[in-house]
Amino acid sequence: MVPTNYYLILSAILFGLGIVAFVFKRNIITLFMAIELMLNAVNLAFVAFSQSLGKPDGEVFVLFVIVVAAAEAAVGLGIIILTARNRHSLNVERVNLLKL
Amino acid sequence: MNEFLTHYAFLIVPIIKIVILVFLVLTVDAYLTWLERKVIAHIQTRWGPYRVGPHGLLQPLADGVKFIFKEDPMPAGVDKIAYFLAPFLTLMLALTSLAVIPFGPQRFTVWGYETHVGIADVNISLLVLFAITALAVYGVALAGWASNNKYSLLGGLRSSAQMISYELALTLSVVGVVLVAGDFSLRGIIEHQENGNLGLLGWNLFGFSKNGGGFTQIIGFICFFTAAIAETNRVPFDLPEAESELVAGFHTEYASMKFAMFFIAEYTSMITVSCLCTILFFGGWLSPFPLSWTFTQFLPSVLLIPFGLWIIYDGIRYETIFGRVLLPGIGTALLALGGALLAYPAINGYIQGPFWFLAKVFVFLFVYIWMRGTLPRFRYDQLMTFGWKFLLPVSIANVVLTSVAILIWGKH
Amino acid sequence: MTAPLIIFFVLAAVAVFGAVSLILQKHPIHSALSLIVVMVALAGLYLLMGAEFVAAVQIIVYGGAIMVLFVFVIMLLNAGEEERTNLSRLATYAGIPLALALAGFIAAAIARSGGYLPAPAPNGALTSTKTLSMLLFTEFVYPFELTSFLILVAILGAIVLAQREN
Known part of the structure; x- marks a missing residue:
């Protein structure tokens, strides 16, 4: 059997890598992907806790997280497309003016 | 040796099954292309393949040889990883999706390992199948993007938009069946449609399954089949390749075996979709006749014998000597098979399930080809409007109506 | 090593590899592919824990819808390789160690607080x-x-x- 701690440690590592990606990447789409990575890491922890405590509540939360991620992706990518159209760049450093 | 077999049977038996299935599927794919060319040719009053072997029967072999020996050029500026990954991914996912499909009701024991007709019997097989088809879009999208060609890119873009849009309708149209059966397992869904002496009325299409309460799933079926055609990128939804607009769409820059992989994957996913239609709405391996009509058991042999005779008759008059040998040979084999089924009721009983399953799958494959010969392609905006404004609302309505019907008449 | 443990380590390695590759890849579409690898590996881990529905939803929704949307947008905008502008020296030299330290702290805290949590049983009936x-x-x-x-x-x-x- 795999101890719950292993899952949690993996989750922490993935979350940390998500933060690293978020800090170091400059492409706005990749930043978004880093957020998704962090959400996934949290989901892993949710499922691990849920299984280890013998309660399915954690998995219900994972479903909610996935729904929120989907909604976020729809709106976020819409915003990204608009930004890219208006500024002709996907670099977050270029998105530094409130108004063009 | 025997001890080794019984000890590792859990590994060896599935591997043997996988090898057999992959071999069978690849052969069927090859002859599906032959059938498609023949049927479309006859729809357009042509003859179709006729040169290689009698009735062009060896054409798939010739095609295979051609695919292997063709030069495999790589265009400049491609993204190497994605360019190589795309065909492998597409083929792998297409073949994997067949793993969860049960082809017959039997369970048998090999070397002390209990197994069944089909590779894996998962209790969420329907979800597994959807998960695999959901990933299939990457093959097409990556191929389009990696090829460094604007036609390919357009094909990839179209395909990803199309697949996301139609996946919703595809998944929602099945929810009705899942609600009625109360099970995600394909085996469970089939067994649920076996309702005593009702025969084909028990199929989900007609709704008199064990707790269907007579609510027909015909809306679900139509939505499912339409969305599935879109998911497999076939006519009239073949916008990702659209040869009259985009050269060959996402696989413009692929040649030789890499192109063959896309090709095989397309036909394999056609088979998967046909199997799914059969399982979900047409009772899988169940016979359309009531159980009490035992004489229908002899239908396979009764069909095989005249077919064999006809092939022999056709063969002995064939133009070439090779045809005069090969066709009667095939005919005799079919005759022998039919005779054996009549002579040994045990074998006959065993093949009933797979026979009905394959017969239904064949009908759907034929419909696929028929559509290709009949329908014109959708325009892109028509495709989107149809998917979002018609198919999706209708499949949601089907979910609501089915739930209400189960609430009123169901026996949960 | 039991079979589940081996599977866990293989999937965990794949997931970490994907996450690292997400950071190292220059082109957004390669990053997206890496993220898909992570998600499929996580779905495998969910299956290992017996959370079959969540595993299926993970692949269908995350892999089949959200990430397809990402790939679609990358293709639509024809995003090229990432420009690496305005990288602060501090971020390069202090950022990675600090982020790793954060992950390490969390991991250490989890490792130390272990023993209270029973191992997840692959109990399909539960979920x-x-x-x-x-x-x-x-x-x-x-x-x-x-x-x-x-x-x-x-x-x-x-x-x-x-x-x-x-």
Whole structure:
């Protein structure tokens, strides 16, 4: 059997890598992907806790997280497309003016 | 040796099954292309393949040889990883999706390992199948993007938009069946449609399954089949390749075996979709006749014998000597098979399930080809409007109506 | 090493590899592919824990819808390789160690607090789809309805964003 701690440690590592990606990447789409990575890491922890405590509540939360991620992706990518159209760049450093 | 077999049977038996299935599927794919060319040719009053072997029967072999020996050029500026990954991914996912499909009701024991007709019997097989088809879009999208060609890119873009849009309708149209059966397992869904002496009325299409309460799933079926055609990128939804607009769409820059992989994957996913239609709405391996009509058991042999005779008759008059040998040979084999089924009721009983399953799958494959010969392609905006404004609302309505019907008449 | 443990380590290695590759790849589409690898590996881990429905949803929704949307947008905008502008020296030299330290602290805290949590049993009955849906439609029905509202708002938002001004 795999101890719950292993899952949690993996989750922490993935979350940390998500933060690293978020800090170091400059492409706005990749930043978004880093957020998704962090959400996934949290989901892993949710499922691990849920299984280890013998309660399915954690998995219900994972479903909610996935729904929120989907909604976020729809709106976020819409915003990204608009930004890219208006500024002709996907670099977050270029998105530094409130108004063009 | 025997001890080794019984000890590792859990590994060896599935591997043997996988090898057999992959071999069978690849052969069927090859002859599906032959059938498609023949049927479309006859729809357009042509003859179709006729040169290689009698009735062009060896054409798939010739095609295979051609695919292997063709030069495999790589265009400049491609993204190497994605360019190589795309065909492998597409083929792998297409073949994997067949793993969860049960082809017959039997369970048998090999070397002390209990197994069944089909590779894996998962209790969420329907979800597994959807998960695999959901990933299939990457093959097409990556191929389009990696090829460094604007036609390919357009094909990839179209395909990803199309697949996301139609996946919703595809998944929602099945929810009705899942609600009625109360099970995600394909085996469970089939067994649920076996309702005593009702025969084909028990199929989900007609709704008199064990707790269907007579609510027909015909809306679900139509939505499912339409969305599935879109998911497999076939006519009239073949916008990702659209040869009259985009050269060959996402696989413009692929040649030789890499192109063959896309090709095989397309036909394999056609088979998967046909199997799914059969399982979900047409009772899988169940016979359309009531159980009490035992004489229908002899239908396979009764069909095989005249077919064999006809092939022999056709063969002995064939133009070439090779045809005069090969066709009667095939005919005799079919005759022998039919005779054996009549002579040994045990074998006959065993093949009933797979026979009905394959017969239904064949009908759907034929419909696929028929559509290709009949329908014109959708325009892109028509495709989107149809998917979002018609198919999706209708499949949601089907979910609501089915739930209400189960609430009123169901026996949960 | 038992079989589940081996599977865990293989999948965990794949997931970490994917996450590292997400950071190292220059082109957004390669990053997206790496993220898909992570998600599929996580789905495998969910299966290992016996959470079959969540595993399927993970692949269908995350892998099959959200990431396809990402790939679609990358292809639509024809995003090229990432420009690495304005990288602060401090971030390079202090950022990675600090981020790793954070992950390490969390991991250490988890490792030390271990022993209280029993190992997850691959108990399919616990999280069968039926159990999950029962819970979703009874105890969690209020948040569930709220998510539908959220999706509605998201759809409206996406439509408003997509509309051209005329």
